[in-house]
Amino acid sequence: MKEKAKILDQEGISRAIMRIAHEIIEKNKGSAGLCVVGIRNRGVYIAQRISACIKQIEGKDVSTGALDITLYRDDLALATGQPLVRKTEIDFDINDKNLVLVDDVLYTGRTIRAALDALIDFGRPKSIQLAVLVDRGHRELPIRADFVGKNIPTSKKESVEVHLQESDGSDEVLIAEKE
């Protein structure tokens, strides 16, 4: 991997997440009946940050959970290297909630497809909305995000790397070229 450009730095990520939080509140007319679920791994950290921002704005806690989609992947049989099954932690009722699903990068849309299937097994939310830090295009399924931190047009040869304090020790979004 050869690093090409830094797309977002720490402040850029914070601003994007704060803006997404405002947009979520605007669209849902407040935070009542709202819950946030992040897709493992990095989606969970972004979800927690979005929830913290919503709390800061609205003054109320928002239920926040974590979803592991490994068992719902459509490439489970093809996966090279073994996918690790991690914990799903949704310890609140999602029925009739407006649920915001959060991931770091939106690419083919297949992860989101898997996440939607998984969520439906937990109940019937009133709505599911999608928030991503980066939308890099190249969708293979009819899926779009409701809230986007940054749109980054990429080629398929490039990879988008999201680094977060919680998992990687720093906050930044990079584009790298596969060698």
Added chain:
Amino acid sequence: MSWTKKDLLGLEYLTPEEIELILDTAESFKEVSTREIKKVPALRGKTAVNLFYEPSTRTRVSFEVAAKRLSADVINIATETSSVRKGETLIDTGKNIQALKADIIIMRHNCSGAANMLARCLDISVVNAGDGWHEHPTQALLDIFTLKEKLGKIKGLNVAIVGDIAHSRVARSNIWGLTKLGAKVTLCAPAILLPPGIEITGVKTSSNIDEVLKNADAINVLRMQFERDEDAAFPEQLDYFKKFGITEERLAKAKKDIIVMHPGPINRGIEMSSGVADGKNSVILEQVTNGIAVRMAVLFLVSQAREAKQ
């Protein structure tokens, strides 16, 4: 760390890291059984065959529930009503099941080593659900999973295995698993039920249950397998209960938070009193619940490893 074995035959053949991987994966799977819809599509389109040459209810049902929660199709073969009665060999039965394009055989057999032999002859996965006096790996895994869940770790724990060690595959699998993960294991039984030379596996032996209970963080009480009592080597039942049975009085002298396990089915009043079986230290029913998560993890991992090889 990734899993590369198409079969699970025994804990003797696993590294500590592989055992930890199963336990970690099981921890993730445990949550599935708490959902409103207790099912994930991970093994959709896969077929698991329960091939049981010995009677079993809890292990067979637990495997069936585990496979179904992963969306696999499950077929149960009870050998009393199958071609085995007509003299078909184990390998022929296995090859026929493979020809049906099944993906996993879950086998219980009365001969030690039966699962190992079948696994060598087949390309599909074989999961040992108990072979003779050899191993019962998923039972030991669920015991260890339960211990870890309750006490937070395995390394350094004093675990006593009490009862019919000689005839017990559960004991052997537990010895392998626990010692590999760094627990100190003591076997406690009448001398006649302790296999000679078992100390080479790194365990201590004793025939004094009260001594053993003083130090134990957990005890795994085995079922007295009277159906295996071919050479009348077994002590008389009441006598056994008096000398080795786990009672409330005995437990009162043990560590306050000692964990009491039993692989089931319990002979109440022989291995332990009802008060102990249903008491606050008992985790016997939690073991049953955890068995599903552990078996889901095993079925998932062997299935993934086989896919990766193809």
